[in-house]
Amino acid sequence: MTTFAASSIPPMTGRTIVVTGSNSGIGRVTARTLAAKGARVLLAVRDVGKGRSAAATMTGETEVRHLDLADLTSIRAFAAGLDEPVDILVNNAGVMVPPLVRTADGFELQFGTNHLGHFALTNLLLPRLTGRVVTVSSNGHRIPRTLDLDDLNWERKPYRALQAYGQSKLANLLFTAELQRRLADTGSPVIATAAHPGIASTNLGHAHNEDRRWTRLLLSLTGRLAQSDEDGALPTLYAATADIPGNSYAGPGGFQEGRGAPALVGRSGLAQDDGLARRLWAVSEELTGVTFPLRTPRTSP
Known part of the structure; x- marks a missing residue:
């Protein structure tokens, strides 16, 4: 079996x-x-200035557009501004272990950004999506032992940042599974996949973190063991471009999925709970006001 690398990605011209x-x-x-492979890549970012700086380092066709996943108004504006087909949506943005902060719509920041923001964005873009939705999760999805659907925004219980992060990453996988089920039921050619980077060098937890010993230790340990951004991105690229089925989950194939070439990996039992996935979907629709836009085909009487 050939090991997947950036060179394995086929030409993306016209996408x-x-x-x-x-x-x-x-x-x-x-x-x-993906831009270097010929795709037209839209950098959907909260800080447009930083997005333009990043785009300036890329070869190929890129465009920077504002998107704040912690604000449903921004998400709706971004989606309304896209009037063209989108071949692949990569739900990559995220925050990790901040203090208790709420989004513009009152959601706990991690759940609101990592899950609800991408939930709303995906459903708003689905009528224009033609190929694949890739959502970046984490091995942190294994942290929670339950998903409290009655208090997803940490309004009733003491806030625990790492637990909240794990729940948001668990939600990413439950979302992917339920999205794939709905896409298949409607006969859509679009598929939903997920990926995680393993232990990747990233500033995800640096901008927002609690001043607690365990958080500092976690980030320090992650930094020491991390693989490069280039290697950390490979599971996402694999999930976006490889010939794999819907609801696949890609991650590093090495020890404890921390490092190594991309491979299809497992997920926690909680992440495989179809009933929980459906209940989370219903709650997410209620919280965001965004619903699945595709209709189930009618069957002959």
């Missing part, structure tokens, strides 16, 4: 790809690699 959070880290590498 339009949206990558969220693409001004740094694995998002920037993902955007840069």
Whole structure:
């Protein structure tokens, strides 16, 4: 079996790809690699200035557009501004272990950005999507032992940043599974996949982190063991371009999925709970006001 590398990606000429959070880290590498393969890549970023700086380092056709995943108004504006087919949507942006901060719509920042923001964006873009939705999760999805659907925004219980992060990453996988089920039920050619970077060198946790010993230790350990952004982006690129089935989950194939060439990997039992995935979808629709836009084909009587 041939090991997947950036050189394995086929020509992307004529394809339009949206990558969220693409001004740094694995998002920037993902955007840069796909642009170099001939795709027209839209860098969907909160900080347009940083996005333009990142785009200036890339070869190929790129465009920077503003998108704040912590603000449903911004998400709707971004989606409304796209009137062309989108071949691949890469839901990459995320935040990790911040203090308790709320989005513009009152959601806990990690759940609101990492899950609800991408949930809303994906459903708003689905009528224009032609190929694939890739959502970046994490091995952190294994942290939570449950998903409290009655208090996803940490309004009733003491806030625990790492647990909240794990729940948002678990939500990414439940979202991918339910999205794939719905796409298949409607006969859509679009597929949904997910990926995680392993232990990747990233500034994800640096901008927002609690001043607690365990958080500093976690980030320090991650930095010491991390692979490069280039290697960390490979599972995302694999999930976006390889010939794999819907609801596939890609990650590093090495020890404990921390490093190594991309491969299809497993997920926690909780992430495979179809009933939980459906309930999370219903709650997400209620919270965002955004629903699945495709209709199930009618069957003959």
